[in-house]
Amino acid sequence: MKSFIRPWLWKPTKSPVTSWASLPRSLVELSITHCNLAEDAFPTDITSLSSLSFLDLSHNPIRCLPDCIKGLDGLQRLYVTSCQSLQTLVVSQHLEELLRGDDDSLEKVTFSSCSHRPKLIHYTDKCDNLVELMPYVKLEPIGNVDAEILNHVGLSNLESILNQIVELDICYAGVSRKLPLQGCHETHIFSSFLPGSKVPPFFNFMNTGSSISFVVPSQLNSRIRGLGVCSLYCLRDQDQHSLLDYASRYVELHTIVSNTTKGLIWSHWPMVFGNLQVGEDMIWLSYWKFENGQLEGGDELNVTVTGERLFKEVGVHGVYEEEQEKKSSKVQSTSEEEICRSQISPYGHVVPGNVPADPTSAKLYQLGCRHGMDCKYCPRLCPVPWTF
Numbered sequence: 001m002k003s004f005i006r007p008w009l010w011k012p013t014k015s016p017v018t019s020w021a022s023l024p025r026s027l028v029e030l031s032i033t034h035c036n037l038a039e040d041a042f043p044t045d046i047t048s049l050s051s052l053s054f055l056d057l058s059h060n061p062i063r064c065l066p067d068c069i070k071g072l073d074g075l076q077r078l079y080v081t082s083c084q085s086l087q088t089l090v091v092s093q094h095l096e097e098l099l100r101g102d103d104d105s106l107e108k109v110t111f112s113s114c115s116h117r118p119k120l121i122h123y124t125d126k127c128d129n130l131v132e133l134m135p136y137v138k139l140e141p142i143g144n145v146d147a148e149i150l151n152h153v154g155l156s157n158l159e160s161i162l163n164q165i166v167e168l169d170i171c172y173a174g175v176s177r178k179l180p181l182q183g184c185h186e187t188h189i190f191s192s193f194l195p196g197s198k199v200p201p202f203f204n205f206m207n208t209g210s211s212i213s214f215v216v217p218s219q220l221n222s223r224i225r226g227l228g229v230c231s232l233y234c235l236r237d238q239d240q241h242s243l244l245d246y247a248s249r250y251v252e253l254h255t256i257v258s259n260t261t262k263g264l265i266w267s268h269w270p271m272v273f274g275n276l277q278v279g280e281d282m283i284w285l286s287y288w289k290f291e292n293g294q295l296e297g298g299d300e301l302n303v304t305v306t307g308e309r310l311f312k313e314v315g316v317h318g319v320y321e322e323e324q325e326k327k328s329s330k331v332q333s334t335s336e337e338e339i340c341r342s343q344i345s346p347y348g349h350v351v352p353g354n355v356p357a358d359p360t361s362a363k364l365y366q367l368g369c370r371h372g373m374d375c376k377y378c379p380r381l382c383p384v385p386w387t388f
Contacts, residue, residue: 029054039066047071054078061085091118103127110134127173135346137172137271138185142192145183149190149348152319153228153285154202166193166282167275169251171369176275184272185347188367189286193274196232196283203230203315210311211304218297219320227288227295228317229255231305234281239308253307254377255286261299263359266351267378269307269369281312287319289350306377353384 023030027049039062046068055072056079057065063085069075075093080086082102090110091098095118100106107129111118132138142155143162150156167178184191199206205214210231216224233253253273258265266288274282284305295301305311353365364381371378 023049025049026051028052031056032060033057034059036061038062039064042066042068044068050074058082064088065090097121104129106130108132108134128175128177130170130173130175133172136187138347139168139170139182139272140185142181142183145190145192149183149287152226152287152317153190153192153230154200154317155192155285161194164195166195168193168272169275170272172271182272184270186271186368187347188349188351189268189270189288190348191270191272191284191286193272193285194283195276195280197281199230199232199283199313199315203228203317205317206313206315208313210306210314211302212314212316213300213302214316216295216297216299216301216318222320222322224290224295224297224318225321226290226319227257227303228319229257229286229288229303229305230315230317231255231284231311232281232313233284233305233309233311235276235278236308236310251308252375252377253284253309254305255284256302256304256306256377256379257288258302258304258362258379259295259299260302260362261359262294262296263356263362264294264353265362265364265379265381266353266367267364267371267375268367269371269375269377271369289348291350293355294351294353 025048028051030049030052033056037057037060044067046066049072051074052072053074054077055069055075058079058081060083062080062083064087065080070092073093076096077099078091078093078095078097079099080089080103081100083100084103084105086100086103086106088108088110089100089106090112092112098118098121106127109130109132111134131140142150143158147156150158155161161181164181165178166181167176168182169176181192181194205212239251251273252269254267254269256265256267268286268288270284270286274284276282301316303314303316305314351365351367353363356363362379362381364379364383366375366378366383371383373383
């Protein structure tokens with residue numbers, strides 16, 4: 001059963017309560033478009049439409065989804081196009097389809113979990129101001145990023161770079177924007193892009209070209225907890241003829257970290273990347289977190305950067321932490337607080353993957369943008385399916 005509520009129902013001569021009450025609970029599809037309804041104008045008894053699977057709220061001045069929508073557990077398709085006051089979109093249902101667009105004010109889209117992301121997300125246009133697609137990616141000014149993360153990629157002194165501007169292709173929003181330097185938080189990887197002409201000496205393992213191999217150093221009473229990776233790239237000759245075509249700038253860039261000793265491979269395709277012009281160079285910084293034996297001193301490691309740009313240099317910096325067998329209660333309390341924070345935040349998680357029993361049977365984990373099994377830049381291995 002379908003129902004269409006038109007604007008005339010909301011004139012003073014008609015009672016909104018009567019209009020809602022007349023809707024049968026067996027209703028499956030409901031369109032409430034062009035009704036000039038704000039989010040606080042929706043009656044709570046809409047939650048009684050327990051059979052509703054399709055809802056169209058397009059062309060209404062809502063700033064967020066009405067609270068009563070959260071109770072529609074059977075909702076599968078949601079349309080919110082041309083809601084030009086829409087600022088946040090919090091989706092609690094496990095939707096099959098989400099359609100949105102023409103909402104320049106939208107800044108944040110939130111799904112209750114990664115498993116609740118709609119199978120189909122249609123954008124009728126670009127999202128110029130979208131900075132967070134939670135729990136997948138969040139973009140913020142570099143000065144707002146936690147100092148510890150910045151230290152891991154050699155950005156301990158921001159004063160000299162805070163005024164720099166970089167053009168970013170924001171893949172999840174379908175836009176290219178010139179912004180002050182940004183930090184990009186993804187589920188597992190932190191990235192940042194900035195102008196530069198060489199890999200900084202902070203990265204103690206360096207090589208010319210797109211790849212570097214080395215044995216992870218061991219440090220007394222310390223274990224390695226992460227890697228800071230830096231690469232320097234520029235345009236290839238064939239890229240210089242297609243800069244005016246936006247679609248051609250939606251390029252693939254991959255950092256591939258291979259622990260050949262453990263048989264673990266991670267390939268990261270960032271959801272945001274730095275754009276550049278002819279004659280310019282760009283630095284790509286990323287931080288990777290490891291634990292549970294994924295990376296240890298003595299492991300043979302290869303780091304390769306590849307994709308639709310020319311990579312000129314690559315550098316790696318190991319991040320270590322001191323191992324302590326006995327900790328005071330105060331330290332334990334702090335550790336518990338950190339665990340709590342990591343559970344709340346959807347970003348900065350340890351990369352997925354358990355050490356295989358047979359290291360010769362390497363496992364591939366694809367991070368960031370959806371690569372697909374036929375990704376031409378990933379190693380020819382069947383990627384391991386994993387959950388967040």
